Amino acid sequence: MEIEGGHYTLTKQLQKGSLLIYHCPDGYYPYPAKTRLCQHDSSWVRAPKTFNPQRCRVVECPDPTVMEYGEVSPPQEKYFVNNETTYECYSGYTMRGSARRVCLPNAKWSGSTPICGRESGHNCADPGIPAGASRAGNIFGIDDTVKYSCNSNLFLVGSRERVCLENGQWSNKEPACYYKHTYDTSLEVSQEFGSSIRDRLTTSESLNDTQSGKMIRISKNGTLNIYIAVDISESIEEEDISSFTVNPNYEIAFFSSEFYEVVNILDFFNEQQVERSTIINIVANFKIGQKNTGTDLDLVFKNFLDKMAFIKQRVGTEKFKEHHHVIILFTDGAYNMGGSPVPTVARIKNMVYMNQTGEQETQSREAYLDIYFCDWK
Template sequence: MLLLLLITHVSVSLAVQCDLTKVAIIGGSYTVSDGGNVGSKVEYQCPNGKYPYPKYTRECRYNGFWTDQTTKAICKDVRCPKPVSFEGGDYEPRQPFYTVGDTLYFRCYTGFEMKGPQNRTCQENAKWTGETTICEDNNGYCLNPGIPIGARKSGSSYRMEKKVSYTCQSGLVMFGSQERECLEDKSWSGTEPSCRQWYTYDTPNEVAKSFSSSMLENVDTTNLDDRSDKSVRIAKDGLMNIFIVLDSSKSIGEKKFNETKSASILFIEKMSNYDTKPRYCIISYASKAISVVALRDPDSNNEDAVMEHLDKFQYDRHADKQGTNTSDALHAIYKHLIEQELVYKEKGKKEDFMKIHNVILLMTDGKYNMGGDPRKQMKLIKQFLDVGIRKDNPREEYLDVYVFGLGSDIDQPEINDLASKKEKEVHTFHLENVDKMKKFFELMINEDDVFDTCGLSKYHSVEEDLDKRANVMFPWIVKITITLNGIQYCKGTILSQYFILTAAHCLNLDDNQTIKVRIDGKEYTVKPYRHPKYDPISKVDKGIKRAFDYDVALLELEENDKIKFSENARPICIPCTQVTAQALKQPGAPCSSHEKTLLSEEEVKAVFIADELNQPMKEMHVLIKRGQKRSACLEAAKKATELKNVTNIEDAVTDQFLCTGGTVPVVDPPVCKGDSGGPLLIQVKRRYVQVGIISWGTVDHCEKGTRKKQTQKNARDFYQDIFKVLPWIQKVLKEKHEALTFLPN
């Protein structure tokens, strides 16, 4: 007789809990999630310069015990790796270990040249300051690749095709390339390795700096030291894919997922400021991968639509959040690429597909636990894109994989293996938690790295003093001092490294006139050019004591004294230029489309920059009145004292001028004399485009340097419309061989 026993597993609802008295840490603090129930986590915090031993976290298991419960938690001193070997020189002090604040001093033997810092200091995150110090004898085909602190190097020949390999001291984890080869172009393959403690984290600032410098290799479009046309790395027809891969597993939780999601939206917003238009693919993964945005979607290259799709995506879309199936997420990328290639093939553009630059941003808070090893999927992607396969043409520039490990539960070798390995670039990052990730997203692609990008402001993240804040908030503003029978002050904007845009009425063009401009703390002498049609006495016979038509001028810096772009000195965007077309996301569109985009409404939101006593260069919000709304400007101007004898007000207020002011629908702040020559700006996301130049007004709103509040309903301010004088600006710049490309009408 066959006896069949049916055994059923019954889930008992007994409230198993772990003992909360077992989780205290000596010298630190901790938090417990879910009250110590099964699956809850303890997270430890230690003072700066210390780390929690034996781990950052503990988890309550089904047997009622915490992980590592038998080991007492304690905050220990952070230790930086110690040197294992150093070639061509020596270092001191030689100690069994190095703690925060300790400094290593390097020296090279006679005949060797020091590359890198002479001193390096141990930091709170267990990393040494600065780059690897190398003593170079210049005897190899490639330069000495160096020995990172904590590593050993095998191989001392630096001839072409020779290899060196690295191992880390016991107990340390390697990030970067274990093996590197001397290449024909005298560079080393892969990424310089680093040997790290298990508790080492990258700071948000470190990640932002490394990621930004690497990412900008893909989006940077200008050689600042060259006055010639821009050298574009990524074609402006959008030959770039960006894959954002978000971990949505249970350990992340809804709150942290939303933080990562909002940070990713910030990344997309920042990318929209650069002169490329990528297609996005957003993938969320837990036990399975879900494509939030697919490459095939018609709006995948519309950043606004992509951000909207991502914002609407809910954490609960994943029914099963138990797993971390990184393989499925990467396989989803693989399928998207196959699909995209088919589309290109059908159009007979297979070669164009192979020119697409692919960027993958993979974020995870834990090692994979289902779906197989994700490294196999990454290998498939590389094979499909023909990246790193052929030695004669590795095509590594067409794929960048950035991996961001979040928290202490990640598999460090796993994230290192998945990331790209490129010379002088870092693609693997380990951040302490999602909060640090969010901070990194706020800092990444820092405006400091794209000084030449027109109309870019750093106003959103400035904490400096008022003067410093004003410089980085409005880095395109120039203060102008004109000396002739007294001193007059005006403003202008930086057009390029050689030209300043301002108002003609600021200049007299007298031989005895001295014009100085101050930019980023440096004073420049300039040569003025005033629009030939500007003639302040041309309409006296019409009762207009001073006319302002064509109120535009250019100031040229000397050839050997050009502006050095910095966070305090950047160019402004002006309409109908190629760089502004990229800012407006209208590559290939004619000049007329810029005016339609920027000045299409009857009331257009704009800003001008005013000097305030307690806040230098304050942003003032106004409304440009156009169409039917502009008629109120004409009626108000008729009531101005200086225009009372004008028969036809349109002789004074010609179509040369844009108008703001009045009290309807809101009270517009007034312009003062010291603002003359400054810009009237329209903000497009985080870029500013100048559409006007502050020219004249019907009321003097300043008294002893203090700006009075606008209360007069008939007060109006007028600005030279830049669209009306663009031909002249273009003519002057072209004659001077200035590399600012203008668009056809």
């Protein structure tokens, strides 16, 4: 059960149903497992293996040498935390982005993607290639597309495909290739998500009647529904909820093996005046009167799915199309009750995407659903 270079905690000691959680110092991550669950037959999932002992590995960042028309120094087979890289463009090309980057403890590179471009007569500028990625497409005229994929054991976050628009901008956001041990820092979540809410989802009108942000887009006459769930099981040591300067419809709940509803989103649809200050007071004064040992993540999504279904029935299908849903879960991501939440999440997507099956139709609906997992660190 031991982990080399780190330590572990148990939610229920060595009792059945206990969750073992591995912890590593900053700049390291647990490998090969982050957690293990004690089953009712007294075996662990995932089971420890003597030939692959649990240890804290040094954080690795994606390969930055994918940059075109320039050089990356120093050239290395792998890049680890605190490694520094510099970028220089070939003659005739101009640098955009960061000329110096550092591999951070969360497995991301500091700064922004370095791009070596030049005047080519294209409508859109070269969109570059993020670290660890490959790109198909080198023509950047109006309606031209570029497609991204990730190398080796990385997974893609963001838009797999981007289109050159008439205004000279690329659609969607730049994708990124992450390892499984990559995570967003609390500062990143606060800045990017919070500023997106405050600065983009305002009552001001944009030229095309649509307000767009880095992650969230909503039409001027649309509705924003925010669902917040905070894990209060024994595996969690602290909690925090951020407030925003806009007035969306809120569903706020705490959860462990049970679902404790604090603010019911349906109250906003019953012509009740729900003030933001009232919401904050309710959350601050809410008390949990029992010990919370289990974690049922699927129960959270099922409750949110039920609320979405009720809202859709209440406002009608056409108006529901303009509802943007943001689900925020503060949790360590581990669960030991209720089974996998994946099927329920698929049902939520199906509802918001309006049963669209084509790739283009699905992408047009993806802007109406965002799911954030804010991992307790």
